[in-house]
Amino acid sequence: MRLLALTTLTMVAFAANSLLNRAGLAGEHIGPASFALVRVIAGALVLWVLIAVNAKGLPQRRKVDWTAVLSLVVYLVGFSFAYLALDAGLGALILFAVVQVTMFAGAVLAQEVLPTRRWTGMAVSLVGLTILVWPSGGTRMDPTAIVLMVLAAVGWGVYSLVGRRAAAPLTATAWNFVYAAPFVLVASLPFVAAENASAIGVVLAVTSGALTSGLGYALWYRVLPQLGASTGALVQLSVPVIAMLAGVLLLGEVLSLRALLASALVLGGIAIGLLPRR
Template sequence: MNSSTLARPAVPALSGAWLTPLELGLLGAIWGSSFMFMRIAAPDFGALPLVSVRLVLGSLVLMPFLVRHRAVFTRSHWPKLALVGALNAAVPFALFAWAAQRAPAGISAIANSMTVLFTALVAFLFYGERIGGRRAVALVIGFTGVVVLASGKIAGASPGLAVAAGVSAAFLYGVAANLVRRHLTGLPAGAVAAATLGFAALLTLPFAVASWPTQPIRGVSWLSAVTLGVLCTGMGYALYYRLIQRVGAPRAVTVTYLLPLFGVAWAWLLLDEPVTLTMVAAGALILGSVALSQRQSS
């Protein structure tokens, strides 16, 4: 989201010195845990029912932002918000939930880090933005990390399809980021998030009803789904936009570096999922490429 669209309240420098790292760490922990919760709940719910529960709850948490700023939206904004909702929430959330049924949570958390690189690549391919030598090298390194990640074995099985799903979701995030920047600039970011999540919830609801599981869903899966919607989606987005408001989007987006670390750590600590050498190598390549890409624009 474009940080210039939000008013920036004065914050004492001393509080900002510790508050920003604290909130970035908290957001990294929250969003990193989302892959673990999907891993727990997806086998019981199925991908689309889980995503629908997540989106409904997340949009309800953020709905006050939309109610407060609803007057700023014109008729022409709503189709664009619906499109962004599909590309930035409904489809990628479903892809990650599908991957969670087939591979450890850390795989998706690492693949998600490609979002920053795909945002630059989409801007280059479709909008003619200059990519630069440093960022081009970063893209090559990042895709090398994806190949390494997909080629590994975990418990004797290949995570290749799950990696493909996660990388596809990251690509859609990159497309959506460019659409937001070009077509929704000037709108309050929190209200845009609420609207896009609401449209995504409406989009997935019929599919969720049609594929709702017939067998009873375990309590731990319900708890994971509710936490995924309320904490990881609703409250996570609210915290993210609070960061954008105070420190700007370039600093807020550095949370990208924390997601795979927390995603792998939560899954290892609470689900006893293995951390393989392939995951470490792929994560280092992808995160290194993101750092190199960000350095160009800093």
Template sequence: MKFGNVLLGVLVAVVWGFNFVVADEAVADVPPFLLVALRYLVVAVLFMPFTRRAGLAWKYIVAVGLLYGVVQFSGLFLGLKLGVSAGVSATIIQSQALLTIVLAWFFLDEKFGALQWAGLAISGTGLTVLSVSGGENAPLLGVTCVLIGAAGWACSNIVLRKAGKISPWTMTVWQSVAVIPPMLALSLIFEHGQVGTVTHMRLDTFGALLYIAVLATGLGNYLWYRLIQQEGASKVAPFSLLVPVVGVVAGWIVLDQALSTRQSIGVVVILVGLALIVLAPQLRARFAPRKEPGNEAGNDETTAQPAAVEASTE
């Protein structure tokens, strides 16, 4: 992997990880449902004029918009509003990887190896420890909201898989039209003071909104998709493991959100499990038995195994 792309991968992880701290500050002044609507409104205004829909089916736009935009970010921002710290939120939301594996196995009949299931079990254990840890940084109701957000993200991954080859950037921008109306409706029903919140928004809150929309969504997604195109998903995916680490460290430094011993253990266990899931294809390829010289044509079992490894890596 090129050194410049390694730096870009780290940059994306830092931008996304710090986004949890920024969002934590933003929900102190902006109600969570309204914040989601404003986030996608900024994305639509800035990027939609320069992004053609290019035949992307509306059924996928609406489905991903509702699951990824509405459910995920409503759950995340509501969890932050209810007191879940930036670091804990950044870690819990990554449980979408675990839920995606289970959903893909059930609905898409995708096969996963023993390493990935072991990683799933390990991360699930860490998530359980973190969820029941309690304390001011992980109230149960807030943790539940973030978990619901993670479930929405996981379901959107299944929809994207069903959609086939589509432009991720086009989906990122155009799902705004499916997110803004329901989020405004939810805000009008469950929140109040929307006009005053917008017209009297503080400069730092407005800056946080721009960070969430422009940097975390615009720059972050663009660089991520570009890296995947240049280097491949298997090489780029491990950088996502840095996101909760950055979220935990940034929350500690900027917001003074220290974790309890039990919460710290939960975070570490989750990251170990996620690392095992993400790196499973590389580990299988590295430790798989190699073909012995001279057996290429005479040993069906030997020749079949590398093909299976290659397929699982893809």
């Protein structure tokens, strides 16, 4: 029950993170480069302070996990820039579908046991996710944005797979953010000067970095070893559904019949994949 509660809280954090990012960019409160930069700096500062408080002094410098750091950088930068030109629904479909494939591939390579019900659950959830987020009508698909979102998804999938071996989730996440910050800075600098960042946009980015990204990712590193790669990939498909429900409750969006059907398929697929063997 505790694992279920922590996993649910993590998925809510991921959904909130998407909403914050979309609110900042869609509302033109901040640009993608500025959002990514403020996000990683805020996450690094808050997490570093937390581990310093736990250590009751300056924390000991941790060896760089280059796989985790670089995959985090690819995700942060690719995600922000992709949503600048990509339809939100199509972007979510690409992100979570590719994350699913990446993590299932990692599970296969790690020789994790993948029962038939988990493959079935994945297929059902992906069908529901496609129905949920596939844009209606003619939508222009920007090739560059699609490539950026695919890279972001692979980055997040790899980052999640690396997290399975994290002995100290909070410390690992903190140093990953600290080491990722200079790379995000270098990638963002050419674009930041041309962007406008309002106070609202900065607050959204700080909230995303400090809470839904920094603390949310630390919590993800904590629960993922208990879930396994394939289960971790499966439960993340609930994030678009949570984001949709949040939009209904917080933004007054209309819940359509298509959304209800799609949500039932996504959650039903997750339930199938998580069913016990007996």
